[in-house]
Amino acid sequence: GAVVSQHPSRVICKSGTSVKIECRSLDFQATTMFWYRQFPKKSLMLMATSNEGSKATYEQGVEKDKFLINHASLTLSTLTVTSAHPEDSSFYICSARIRDGETQYFGPGTRLLVL
Amino acid sequence: AQSVTQLDSHVSVSEGTPVLLRCNYSSSYSPSLFWYVQHPNKGLQLLLKYTSAATLVKGINGFEAEFKKSETSFHLTKPSAHMSDAAEYFCVVSDLPSAGANNLFFGTGTRLTVIP
Numbered sequence: 001g002a003v004v005s006q007h008p009s010r011v012i013c014k015s016g017t018s019v020k021i022e023c024r025s026l027d028f029q030a031t032t033m034f035w036y037r038q039f040p041k042k043s044l045m046l047m048a049t050s051n052e053g054s055k056a057t058y059e060q061g062v063e064k065d066k067f068l069i070n071h072a073s074l075t076l077s078t079l080t081v082t083s084a085h086p087e088d089s090s091f092y093i094c095s096a097r098i099r100d101g102e103t104q105y106f107g108p109g110t111r112l113l114v115l
Numbered sequence: 116a117q118s119v120t121q122l123d124s125h126v127s128v129s130e131g132t133p134v135l136l137r138c139n140y141s142s143s144y145s146p147s148l149f150w151y152v153q154h155p156n157k158g159l160q161l162l163l164k165y166t167s168a169a170t171l172v173k174g175i176n177g178f179e180a181e182f183k184k185s186e187t188s189f190h191l192t193k194p195s196a197h198m199s200d201a202a203e204y205f206c207v208v209s210d211l212p213s214a215g216a217n218n219l220f221f222g223t224g225t226r227l228t229v230i231p
Contacts, residue, residue: 006158034217043205043221044159057216093158097218102147102166102209104219106159 003027004096006107013084014115020080021110023094029074030096034104035067038091050077084114117142117208121222129230134178134193136225138206141187147209148189149219150180154202162204165189176200201229 003026013019023033032051036044048069050056056069066088068080077096081088091111095104122137140148147166151159163174170182176199180191189206206222 004158032216041226043223046217049217091156095159102218103149103161103164105161106151108158109156111156 002103002105004030004094004105004107006094006110008110009108010111010113012113012115015085016083018080018082019084019112020078021092021094021112023077023079023096023107025075025096025105028096028098028105030077031074031099032097033071033077034095034097035069035077035079036093036095038093038109044093047079081112084112086114088112089114117146117210117220119206119208119220119222121204121206121225123225124223125226125228127228127230128196130198131195134191134196134200134227136191136204136206136227138180138189138191138222139187140189140206140208142208145184148180148182149207149209150174150178150189150191151205151207152202153205153224159205162191196227196229198229198231201227203227 005024007022035047038044047062048056048058050069050071052071052074058064071077093109095106097104118141120139149164150162152162153159163172165172165182173179178193204225208220210218
């Protein structure tokens with residue numbers, strides 16, 4: 001149980017285009033989902049916290065207009081990287097948590113390469 | 116505030132020898148603690164979790180960790196390393212979970228290399 005999927009696993013796009021990444025909890029209802037970014041050989045950096053039916057809460061320094069997050073249902077959250085630039089190239093990982101739970105279950109990650 | 120220190124950024128062991136990955140935490144209360152493993156280009160997999168029950172926690176793939184409050188430590192061990200254990204390991208402390216907010220604080224990670 002507690003499986004989280006991400007799609008796509010890898011995406012290459014041109015600079016200036018937008019890319020949407022999906023995060024799904026497959027066998028549980030996730031009231032809260034989280035989006036992280038990971039740079040090579042580094043730990044995870046929390047970008048935003050997404051609650052079902054509410055606006056996402058962004059960490060300091062993360063542009064909310066650039067990284068659009070939608071959490072429309074208890075099993076799906078999406079991250080859209082708008083007008084992507086090469087510096088947005090990174091590994092993006094989502095996680096999901098049940099209400100009042102402690103454990104976050106992580107997706108397999110999405111590798112984004114912006115040319 | 117909660118924080119985690121992973122004392123070694125890189126640990127190298129020979130196959131078949133014991134593994135020790137060190138983690139110290141800081142918390143204003145009795146925390147929950149996790150170890151996650153990340154293989155290259157993959158997401159994080161939960162290895163084990165401590166939640167104030169038994170202080171010795173057994174996880175998957177033969178790993179275990181011992182919570183020592185007096186030392187504020189939660190070191191990860193395995194008696195015999197396999198080649199497949201080569202990965203990045205994160206020690207994580209949990210804040211009191213509150214609805215809608217992040218609760219996890221990550222260490223900087225320890226890269227485990229297993230030498231054949």
